[in-house]
Amino acid sequence: MLEIPDDRCERHRLFKAIDDAFKAGDFEVLGTALGGAPRWFDERMPFELGLGHPLEYAIYWSPLAFISALIEAGSNPNYADHAGFPSIIAALSTERRDRHDVIRTLIEHGADPDMRGVNDWTPLHYAVAMRDVEAIRLLLAAGADPALRTRIDDCSTALEEADDAGFETGAALLRGALDKPAGRDEH
Numbered sequence: 001m002l003e004i005p006d007d008r009c010e011r012h013r014l015f016k017a018i019d020d021a022f023k024a025g026d027f028e029v030l031g032t033a034l035g036g037a038p039r040w041f042d043e044r045m046p047f048e049l050g051l052g053h054p055l056e057y058a059i060y061w062s063p064l065a066f067i068s069a070l071i072e073a074g075s076n077p078n079y080a081d082h083a084g085f086p087s088i089i090a091a092l093s094t095e096r097r098d099r100h101d102v103i104r105t106l107i108e109h110g111a112d113p114d115m116r117g118v119n120d121w122t123p124l125h126y127a128v129a130m131r132d133v134e135a136i137r138l139l140l141a142a143g144a145d146p147a148l149r150t151r152i153d154d155c156s157t158a159l160e161e162a163d164d165a166g167f168e169t170g171a172a173l174l175r176g177a178l179d180k181p182a183g184r185d186e187h
Contacts, residue, residue: 002035004048015049022057025066027073030054041075053079059090064101068109077111084118087111092126092135100134113144120150124158128170136173146174 005011014033021030027041034040034054045051055075058067071077077087085093088111091102103123107113114122124144127135136158140146149155156164159178162171 001037002046004046011048015051018045018049018051019061022061022066025063025069027066027069039074041070041073042079052083053081055079055087056081056085056090059087059102059106060094060096064098064105067102068105071105071109077106077109078115081117086115086117088113088115088123088139089117089121089126092123092130092132100138103135103138107138107142113139113142114148120152122148122158124148124174125150125156125161128158128162128165128167128174131165131167131170133169133173136170140173140177146177 005014017033018030021033031040034045037043041054044053045057051057053075055067055070055077056079058070062070079086081090087106088103091099091106094102096102113124116122117126119125121129122144123139124136124146127139146158149157154160157174159171159174162168162174
């Protein structure tokens, strides 16, 4: 069990060791720094350090290979995130150059393309807000449902959001997905 030091400087050194291990993608060092629990890779990290779920932190700070290693070890790509940034939405919110590779990896490992996050958005809603055409394509190819509505605020679909924002390319992709007969992929 990880013990959080009372001393502020010691707490910072612990945070720095954890952060450095994430950034280096060092599975063994990170497991030790987090106290060596058998399933540290799928347990929320200490609140006192403000770190959240290991996979979420890795999505923001770790190499893609380390994200894959966490998932392959058993980290859940559908972890609960009450702050509104489950895995795919976290990946969409990053400024990583390889964020689409991260999204692809998450989907390949079972992340739900219709997960709900901030403002009850699905990843399609978030991709529309970011005007991210490639992400919209990835999500639709993974089976994301363009007809899902948020259950709060405006109760809108991603298509309605795209139309309202004047995002014609995104709206066209979503409209095309809605027009495609269910259960039929076109290659």
